[in-house]
Amino acid sequence: MAGNFDDRKIEAVLSGSLSTDALGPEEHDVWLEAFGEKMATPSPEAEAFFAERRRLGRGVGLSDAGEIVRETGVP
Structure with missing residues (x-):
């Protein structure tokens, strides 16, 4: 816990194991x-x-x- 938020929850959201809906405003x-x-x-x-x-x-x-440009590439 740090301030008004839980770092573990933030890490869980960053890893995709928790929805952003679970986070408070801070x-x-x-x-x-x-x-x-x-x-x-x-x-x-x-x-x-x-x-x-x-x-x-x-x-x-x-x-x-x-303008759209394309890479010429190497054959």
Whole structure:
């Protein structure tokens, strides 16, 4: 317990074993910040997946002008 929230509940929600509905307002705020940080950092598996898509020419994104661009890839 820390302040008006329970770290264990926040960790349970982050791991997917508890719904966000179980959090109080302060716990939800702490969870949301932690969730944002977690989502901003890709896992090694996600990095490998997208590297392979780029290698195969399947990467897609937006140019600075807002146009769809495709990765050319390596045959």
